[in-house]
Amino acid sequence: xxxxxxxxxPISESQEEYGRGIAGGLxxxxxxxxxxxxxxxxxxxxxxxxxxxxxxxxxxxxxxNRYAGMHPEANWRSVVIDSFExxxxxxxxxxxxxxMLGRIDFKTMSLIEIVGKVVVExxxxxxxxxxxxxxxxxxxxxxxxxxxxxxxIKQLEEExxxxxxxxxxxxxxxxIVVGGNVAPTEEILMIGxxxxxxxxxxxxLVSLALCLLIIxxxxxxGGIKEGSKVAARILxxxxxxxxxxxxxxxxxxxxxxxxxxxxxxxxxxxxxIALGVLSSLGASAGSLLIR
Amino acid sequence: xxxxxxxxxDKKNALEWVVAVTxxxxxxxxxxxxxxxxxxxxxxxxxxxxxxxxxxxxxxxNRYHIIVHNKGAETAESIIVEMALEKGGEALEVxxxxxxxxxxxxxxxxxxxxxxxxxxxxxxxxxxVSYNKP
Numbered sequence: 036x037x038x039x040x041x042x043x044x045p046i047s048e049s050q051e052e053y054g055r056g057i058a059g060g061l062x063x064x065x066x067x068x069x070x071x072x073x074x075x076x077x078x079x080x081x082x083x084x085x086x087x088x089x090x091x092x093x094x095x096x097x098x099x100n101r102y103a104g105m106h107p108e109a110n111w112r113s114v115v116i117d118s119f120e121x122x123x124x125x126x127x128x129x130x131x132x133x134x135m136l137g138r139i140d141f142k143t144m145s146l147i148e149i150v151g152k153v154v155v156e157x158x159x160x161x162x163x164x165x166x167x168x169x170x171x172x173x174x175x176x177x178x179x180x181x182x183x184x185x186x187x188i189k190q191l192e193e194e195x196x197x198x199x200x201x202x203x204x205x206x207x208x209x210x211i212v213v214g215g216n217v218a219p220t221e222e223i224l225m226i227g228x229x230x231x232x233x234x235x236x237x238x239x240l241v242s243l244a245l246c247l248l249i250i251x252x253x254x255x256x257g258g259i260k261e262g263s264k265v266a267a268r269i270l271x272x273x274x275x276x277x278x279x280x281x282x283x284x285x286x287x288x289x290x291x292x293x294x295x296x297x298x299x300x301x302x303x304x305x306x307x308i309a310l311g312v313l314s315s316l317g318a319s320a321g322s323l324l325i326r
Numbered sequence: 327x328x329x330x331x332x333x334x335x336d337k338k339n340a341l342e343w344v345v346a347v348t349x350x351x352x353x354x355x356x357x358x359x360x361x362x363x364x365x366x367x368x369x370x371x372x373x374x375x376x377x378x379x380x381x382x383x384x385x386x387x388n389r390y391h392i393i394v395h396n397k398g399a400e401t402a403e404s405i406i407v408e409m410a411l412e413k414g415g416e417a418l419e420v421x422x423x424x425x426x427x428x429x430x431x432x433x434x435x436x437x438x439x440x441x442x443x444x445x446x447x448x449x450x451x452x453x454x455v456s457y458n459k460p
Contacts, residue, residue, distance in 0.1 A: 049341045078429035079401050079460045082363040116346045123349020145431035147363055
């Protein structure tokens with residue numbers, strides 16, 4: 036359900052929204068909250084890297100809320116306020132779950148260790164909260180009875196989501212939510228080291244095929260059936276863009292988790308392509324699912 | 327689009343304001359703290375030191391409690407701690423403790439048990455043998 040805000044908004048409606056947000060946050064981030072490599076990266080990361088993580092997460096939340104998470108006519112002020120709500124819930128949720136799991140111990144751990152763990156975990160939790168708030172529950176509905184106005188809002192929403200920046204933001208969110216669950220694990224490094232060039236090539240082709248398939252069957256089906264050349268060109272463009280976003284996000288996340296430290300360029304490329312299989316699924320399917 | 331005939335009403339109730347302000351305050355406090363740590367913490371390898379004391383258990387009378395402290399600016403990984411009971415310069419028994427991680431400014435605890443009664447030794451030595459940079 037799209038977030039709606041009005042002057043007489045009952046508290047119970049906000050509570051429902053937060054409930055959906057918490058459910059979404061946990062749904063997308065539980066694998067990461069239970070992964071020890073993520074706890075480690077929290078205390079291995081330098082403080083300025085953690086600041087970058089917070090800023091990057093906040094920018095993604097702003098972008099997601101602007102392009103998909105909120106009412107298409109919502110102004111920037113509302114987008115910023117909602118993003119603070121979501122990042123705040125993300126921090127509290129990550130802290131609570133880590134405490135419950137015994138990953139936070141005030142006796143033996145320093146404050147920087149605790150803050151590091153919470154910040155890294157809160158990244159995906161916050162994005163999950165944002166997606167959950169806007170996507171879990173009922174289908175979109177707008178508070179207008181005028182049919183033309185409804186159509187206008189829907190058109191605005193679609194235009195925004197199909198814009199280059201909209202695709203980029205939704206693709207990055209999808210990639211992080213799907214690929215981020217695997218990125219910190221040793222398995223990606225193992226695949227990267229052991230993969231033969233032919234296997235890496237197949238992984239890249241499968242990723243591209245996944246993007247093409249998902250975007251074809253969910254986004255441009257109507258246009259292609261009509262035999263539109265423009266739609267076919269856009270399909271290819273969007274698939275390539277989704278894969279590029281997936282590779283870029285994979286490289287960024289792997290680099291943050293220290294998977295590029297002291298490894299050769301070819302291993303780094305193999306790791307990026309291996310993670311890219313999942314991230315491409317996130318960038319194409321994810322960006323469609325989380326609209 | 328913020329058009330003149332927009333149907334979007336931008337109002338929030340008290341609960342939403344409280345949550346939003348909490349989020350803002352949390353972000354500011356955490357970024358402030360991390361900025362302070364960025365400015366004040368000097369670069370450098372882990373600085374490890376050990377504390378140990380005899381702590382007999384019900385089934386382990388010769389048990390020692392070891393605490394590994396890291397006062398450095400970096401996390402230490404795969405730390406190997408060795409503890410030896412010596413008499414007349416000869417090692418009576420050597421025990422080893424493996425610690426997966428000791429993050430910066432934190433400490434980790436563990437225990438080692440000897441077969442030999444520590445009272446038979448005239449010297450008890452403990453040292454960090456090795457550790458990795460993660």
